[in-house]
Amino acid sequence: MRKTLLFAALSVATLATAPAAYAQSYEEQLAQLTERFKAADKDGDGKLTQKEAEDGGMTRLARFFSRVDTDGDGYVSFDQLKARLDAQNK
Numbered sequence: 446m447r448k449t450l451l452f453a454a455l456s457v458a459t460l461a462t463a464p465a466a467y468a469q470s471y472e473e474q475l476a477q478l479t480e481r482f483k484a485a486d487k488d489g490d491g492k493l494t495q496k497e498a499e500d501g502g503m504t505r506l507a508r509f510f511s512r513v514d515t516d517g518d519g520y521v522s523f524d525q526l527k528a529r530l531d532a533q534n535k
C-alpha cells in the first residue's frame with residue numbers, strides 16, 4: 446500500500462515537472478520553435494546571432510550555435526534551426 450502511494454505521488458510529480466517539449470507532436474514543436482525564433486529575433490531580420498539566441502532564452506541554441514549555423518556565416522536562419530528539429534524527428 447505504501448509503495449502504491451509512493452508510486453502515485455511520483456507519477457504526479459513527474460507529470461507536473463515534465464518539460465514542455467515532452468510528448469509534443471512535430472507540429473507543436475515547430476509552432477513553438479517558430480514562436481521562440483520570432484521572439485528572439487529582436488531586429489526582425491529573420492536570422493539570429495548567438496547573442497540574440499542567448500538574450501531570447503534559447504540557451505541550447507546559444508550553446509550549440511556553431512553546430513546549428515551549418516554554413517558558418519555567424520547567423521542561424523530559421524531554416525537551419527528547423528533542420529535540427531527535422532533531424533531530431535527522423
Ligand SMILES: [Ca+2]
Pocket residue numbers: 486487488489490491492493494497
Ligand atoms: Ca536577427
